[in-house]
Amino acid sequence: MSASPTLGRLSLPGHRLELGAEAPLQLDCGHALAPVTIAYQTYGRLNDDKSNAILICHALTGDQFVAETHPVTGKPGWWEEMVGPGCVLDTDRYFLICANVLGGCMGTTGPADENPATGKPWGLSFPVITIGDMVRAQLRLVDSLGIDQLFCVIGGSMGGMQVLEWAVRYPQRVFAAIPIACSARHSAQNIAFAEVGRQAIIADPDWHGGDYPLHDRRPERGLAVARMAAHITYLSEPALHRKFGRNLQGRTLTYGFNADFQVESYLRHQGSSFVERFDANSYLYITRAMDYFDLAADHGGVLANAFRGIKTRFCIISFTSDWLFPTKESRAIVHALNSVAANVSFVEVASDKGHDAFLLDEPEFHATLSGFLDGAAEHRGLPRGKDR
Amino acid sequence: MSRPPSPLMDDGTSRPTIRVDLQLVADMVEPGCRVLDIGCGEGVLLDYLYRFKQVDGRGMELSMAGVRAAVAHGLSVVQGDADTDLKDYPTGAFDYVILSQTLQATRAPKTVLQHMLRIGRRAIVSFPNFGHWRVRKSLLFQGRMPVTETLTFQWFDTPNIHLCTIRDFTDLCQSLDISVERAVSLNARGMIRFDAGGALANLLGEQAVFLLRRD
Numbered sequence: 001m002s003a004s005p006t007l008g009r010l011s012l013p014g015h016r017l018e019l020g021a022e023a024p025l026q027l028d029c030g031h032a033l034a035p036v037t038i039a040y041q042t043y044g045r046l047n048d049d050k051s052n053a054i055l056i057c058h059a060l061t062g063d064q065f066v067a068e069t070h071p072v073t074g075k076p077g078w079w080e081e082m083v084g085p086g087c088v089l090d091t092d093r094y095f096l097i098c099a100n101v102l103g104g105c106m107g108t109t110g111p112a113d114e115n116p117a118t119g120k121p122w123g124l125s126f127p128v129i130t131i132g133d134m135v136r137a138q139l140r141l142v143d144s145l146g147i148d149q150l151f152c153v154i155g156g157s158m159g160g161m162q163v164l165e166w167a168v169r170y171p172q173r174v175f176a177a178i179p180i181a182c183s184a185r186h187s188a189q190n191i192a193f194a195e196v197g198r199q200a201i202i203a204d205p206d207w208h209g210g211d212y213p214l215h216d217r218r219p220e221r222g223l224a225v226a227r228m229a230a231h232i233t234y235l236s237e238p239a240l241h242r243k244f245g246r247n248l249q250g251r252t253l254t255y256g257f258n259a260d261f262q263v264e265s266y267l268r269h270q271g272s273s274f275v276e277r278f279d280a281n282s283y284l285y286i287t288r289a290m291d292y293f294d295l296a297a298d299h300g301g302v303l304a305n306a307f308r309g310i311k312t313r314f315c316i317i318s319f320t321s322d323w324l325f326p327t328k329e330s331r332a333i334v335h336a337l338n339s340v341a342a343n344v345s346f347v348e349v350a351s352d353k354g355h356d357a358f359l360l361d362e363p364e365f366h367a368t369l370s371g372f373l374d375g376a377a378e379h380r381g382l383p384r385g386k387d388r
Numbered sequence: 389m390s391r392p393p394s395p396l397m398d399d400g401t402s403r404p405t406i407r408v409d410l411q412l413v414a415d416m417v418e419p420g421c422r423v424l425d426i427g428c429g430e431g432v433l434l435d436y437l438y439r440f441k442q443v444d445g446r447g448m449e450l451s452m453a454g455v456r457a458a459v460a461h462g463l464s465v466v467q468g469d470a471d472t473d474l475k476d477y478p479t480g481a482f483d484y485v486i487l488s489q490t491l492q493a494t495r496a497p498k499t500v501l502q503h504m505l506r507i508g509r510r511a512i513v514s515f516p517n518f519g520h521w522r523v524r525k526s527l528l529f530q531g532r533m534p535v536t537e538t539l540t541f542q543w544f545d546t547p548n549i550h551l552c553t554i555r556d557f558t559d560l561c562q563s564l565d566i567s568v569e570r571a572v573s574l575n576a577r578g579m580i581r582f583d584a585g586g587a588l589a590n591l592l593g594e595q596a597v598f599l600l601r602r603d
Binding site for chain 1: 446452455456458459460461462463464465466467468473476477478481482
């Protein structure tokens with residue numbers, strides 16, 4: 001059994017915000033959570049009037065290590081190509097913040113942490129959290145940095161849900177919002193896939209009702225299967241076919257259940273490398289938060305009502321081959337924003353790379369982001385970048 | 389703060405050149421107002437209005453290539469279809485709703501026009517005039533569908549499915565209780581302009597620009 005990914009959490013690099021018992025985080029479920037640690041990274045420099053901050057919201061299995069070698073995996077940051085001097089998220093011009101989400105396992109408080117009431121890991125006694133709770137935690141961080149208004153909140157997938165939540169709940173604090181490859185609610189299909197992942201974890205005997213740390217075990221097989229199933233939804237059929245086709249690992253079929261096909265081997269690798277950096281209970285809690293997300297529900301079931309009176313500039317982006325969060329979901333957001341005459345741009349980027357396209361180097365995607373950010377920066381009175 | 393020269397327009401002059409009918413449209417817009425440009429293409433007019441008339445502009449464009457170019461230039465543009473997506477916009481949300489050289493390509497021009505004057509206090513519509521003498525000549529003498537400087541497509545691949553004359557358009561406005569505040573007709577290069585209400589406009593104007601108001 002490999003070492004628990006949570007063992008080395010305290011030694012992870014980066015910043016920490018500690019919320020003590022005197023300032024608990026009030027959660028949607030009614031629980032007041034304390035203490036809470038928020039682990040975050042920053043890139044670039046906050047300007048004197050604190051007007052150049054961009055909050056990056058990471059996706060389900062992402063974390064705060066956006067643009068640097070990951071301390072656990074040793075791999076490049078998940079948006080490394082996007083962040084840096086002269087890049088789309090230009091560290092010469094903007095101050096970038098990314099925090100590990102509430103319920104996560106990269107330093108922010110989650111189910112693997114100690115429950116102060118019992119002295120044992122929270123496990124399933126950790127309160128069920130929502131996208132709103134994640135954003136509430138981020139708000140505390142933004143407050144602690146003395147930032148009144150974020151220049152921009154940006155994120156893809158679950159990160160996009162957080163972007164929408166930010167804009168709807170704290171419109172005065174978000175000048176521009178870029179929700180990418182996401183939707184205003186988890187669809188039945190989204191919930192169905194999430195449930196398959198959770199059931200894979202729960203069915204693993206090593207899960208022990210969520211108390212695996214007490215048994216010195218980890219439900220690695222279940223978590224790996226969850227990741228494998230989810231990973232398929234992040235790709236597209238053409239992308240899978242182009243990458244693997246029906247290519248075999250060896251020269252011939254083995255007439256057994258080893259990974260005969262390259263795609264099987266690839267998925268197994270995705271599963272086994274994932275369990276080294278992710279906590280199974282975090283996976284349960286975070287996918288649940290996505291399931292519960294429904295922006296219209298708090299506004300009489302009418303999405304447009306959520307956006308009424310909003311001044312935030314929106315840039316909605318979807319990808320043609322994304323079937324997990326298809327363009328029609330983005331279009332529903334655009335229609336709602338139009339119906340309240342909000343300031344919105346909407347681009348569907350042509351890509352055959354599926355949902356994961358938002359993590360990849362898609363020139364059209366990056367050009368759209370740069371143009372939108374430059375336009376927003378001008379309206380915010382921030383210096384424009386060098387002409388690209 | 390100064391902006392670098394726009395890649396969408398000629399630079400180096402204080403009054404960059406835009407298409408002549410767009411210039412005419414732009415001249416009808418009051419500075420500092422809210423504008424929705426339907427069928428905005430790459431956003432040339434929106435960009436002009438933003439720079440020189442300090443307009444708070446939004447665009448809608450059918451082609452994704454156009455939308456991408458406009459958004460990448462910092463304009464607020466959504467991909468959408470005038471025939472299906474105008475119903476989403478609230479009543480009275482804009483000062484001007486602009487439709488340049490697009491009305492004749494919509495499936496339901498009358499409905500589009502009604503939406504425009506619901507969404508906007510005023511509407512500006514430009515369209516090719518099918519009553520121009522060259523069009524008439526092509527039909528009368530050659531017996532063929534016209535292909536001209538403003539109507540550049542062959543009949544089999546034209547997007548223009550609802551062509552009309554200036555007189556037809558004026559009649560439609562009348563039947564919908566829409567007031568014509570200004571109407572200008574011009575030739576393709578914009579060199580010759582007439583009051584489109586005049587008797588000869590329907591014969592001599594290759595295109596027309598109407599400034600409309602709800603009654």
